[in-house]
Every structure is written in C-alpha cells, then in structure tokens.
Amino acid sequence: MEPQALLNALHLAERLKDTTRHCYTSGGRHESVAEHSWRLALLAFWLRDDFPELDLDRVIRMCLIHDLGEAFTGDIPTFDKTADDEAREESLLSAWVRGLPEPFAGEMRALYAEMAALQTPEARLYKALDNLEAVIQHNESDLSTWADHEFDLNLRYGYDKAAWSPVLLALRDAVRRETEQRIEDYRKEHPPC
Helix, strand or coil: CCHHHHHHHHHHHHHHHHCEEEEECCCCCEEEHHHHHHHHHHHHHHCHHHCCCCCHHHHHHHHHHCCCCHHHHCCCCCCCCCHHHHHHHHHHHHHHHHCCCCCHHHHHHHHHHHHHHCCCHHHHHHHHHHHHHHHHHHHHCCHHHCCCCHHHHHHHCCHHHHCCCHHHHHHHHHHHHHHHHHHHHHHHHCCCC
C-alpha cells in the first residue's frame, strides 16, 4: 500500500482507540473497540494449535477487521443493535473498503462476506471467539457496571456459536463457571434490599 493510502487507512482505524464499548475494563474505564479487537486476535493466536486444520492467519485477520465499521457508527451493544443499525454500518464500511487499494479492498470484501455468511470453520471460529471475548471482558469488569439483563445474558451468551467445537465448548464452560463465581461473590457483597 502506498504511504498516503496506508496513513489514511490507519487514521480511520485509529478512531477505534477512542470508540468505547458497552463493557468496562478491570480498571474501571470503558473498553475501546481497538482493545477488544486486539485481544480477540490474541485469543485466536493462542488457540491456533487447537485448530490445526483451520487457516488461523485468516481467522486473525477477521478478528482484526471485524469491528472496523464501528469507526463510522460507534459501538452499539448486540442487545440494542437493530437491523437498521447493521445496514448503516455495513453501508458505510463497504463504501470505505471500496476506496482502499487492491489487493486489500478485495481481500477485505471477501473476508467480510465470509464472516457474514458464517459457513466456513474459520468464520465460525472468529464469531465464537468474538462472543467469548465479550463475556470474558464482562467477567473482568466490576459487576456493578452490568445492566440487570446481563446477569442472565453472560451465563448463556455465545454457547450457540461455540456448539460446533469441543474446544470452544470447554472454554465457554470455563467462562460460565467464572461468571457464576463472579455473580455469587457480587451478590454476597451486594445483597438485595
């Protein structure tokens, strides 16, 4: 990529450092979309030996680009996102990707199409890890930041995406146990009135 096109793409991606998510960090501040994407890619990297038949380089690329559309729209939590929100984000992102030089524009279009279809094992892995990373981050945050519906949501979120893989189910079960412990500890410290 020529230097100015690269800088322009990086400037757009930089917005994700300041685009906050619904979730908080363990330190008590809102997590950024960039932080979520980075740790999602790290999670995929660390699981590469558990999925030797998959193209983990492609999975990591999906993890890195999956939320770039939020540079245009901001983060909308999955439980609040409407079909109109998704269409707007997709439209703005697609227009931006079309303006990128080749081969990057074509590669990113293909990755986004694969991610949306969720038909390949790589896309299914990326999506399962995306869900799991969100719950892991919630577990690391102070539970006083959770909305009431998240106590139930975080116990079940992502199981449908992990169901195809024993490795993912084992990880999801471990995350659930962590969630249950966090909720139990929180309720001991904050009994209902």
